[in-house]
Amino acid sequence: MGGESSVGSGADIGVEVAELVVHPAGLPDPLTVSIAAIGPSSEAEPPQLLVVIDANMLFATVIQLAALLQLTGEIPPVLVVGVGYDLDPIYSNPTALNEFLIRRSRDNLAVTVDLTQMPRKMTRPSGGGAPNLLDGIVNTVIPAIEQRHHIAPGPHALLGHSGGGHFGLYAALARPDIFDRVVAGTPVLFSYELFESLAASWAQTDEASRTQLFVGTGQLEPAEYLDDIHRFIDHLHGIAPSEAHITSHTFEGETHNSVWPAVFTRGLRTVLGDFRQGETSATPTVTRNT
DSSP: OOOEEEEEEETTTTEEEEEEEEOOTTOSSOEEEEEEEESOOOSSSOOEEEEEEOHHHHHHHHHHHHHHHHHTTSSOOEEEEEEEOSOSOTTTOHHHHHHHHHHHHHHHOSSEEOGGGSSSOOSSOEEOOHHHHHHHIIIIIHHHHHHHOOOOOSSEEEEEETHHHHHHHHHHHHOTTTEEEEEEESOOOSOHHHHHHHHHHHHTSGGGGGOEEEEEEETTSOHHHHHHHHHHHHHHHHHSOTTOEEEEEEETTOOTTTSHHHHHHHHHHHHHHHHHTTOOOSSOEEEEEO
C-alpha cells in the first residue's frame, strides 16, 4: 500500500484531491486511487462513498458533476474515490491512452473478449479480470479509504461507463452486500448468459431488495449493445424483489461517448437522491424509459 499525497484542486473547482497507490493481490498492476470530498459532512453525518471506475478517463468530470448536484441539494455529501492507473494523461498521450484501454479492458470485464474486432482495435483479446478487480476494491481499496476517512457504513455506491458499466453491473449482482447503489452507463454485456446467471443468484439474496440500479444508454449507440442491455433489464424486471429500485433510460440523440455525462447526472440523482432524505421507494420501481 502506497502513501498519500495531495495533488491539488480538482478541475479548478476548489475541490482538494488526494491520491494513494495500492496493489491488491491478483491484479497485474497497482491501482492509483484518487479521493475527493464533495459537500459538507460531519462525524454525525459522514459522506456516502462513491467509487468511480476508469478514473483516468472519468474522475475529473464526475467530481464536477457531483459538486454541482451536491450544491443544489440533489445528492448527499459524497467521498468520490476514483480507481485508475499510474499513467500519463490519456487525452494528450496516445501511448498512455492505449495502455489505459488495454488495462481497463483486462480488469473491468468479467469475460474474455476478442477486442481485436472492436471499433478501437486492441492488439489481443482481453478481459476476465473483473472478479480480481472487485476483490481488490473490496479488500484493499475500501479498507484503505476507511483508514483515512470517516465515511457512512456500507453498502456503498459505484459508477462506471461502457466497460466500467459492465463492471458496475457485475459488482451490483455479484456483491450487493458491498454495492447496492450503482450507476451503469451502457454496460456492454458481452456474455448475456453470465449476467443472467449472476442475476438469478442475486435475486435470491437478502441484499437484492435494497438494490438501486440505474442503467443509461444513448439512442445512437450500436444496436447490438442496446438490444442485449434492454433485454437484460426486462429480465431483471421479471425476477427483481418487489422492493428493488431498478431504472433505465435511453437518452435521445446521444452516442456511446456523448451520453455518459447525462447518464451520470441522472443516475446519481436516481440512486443517491432518495438517501439524501433518508427514504427509499415504498413500491417496486423497475422501469425502462426509451
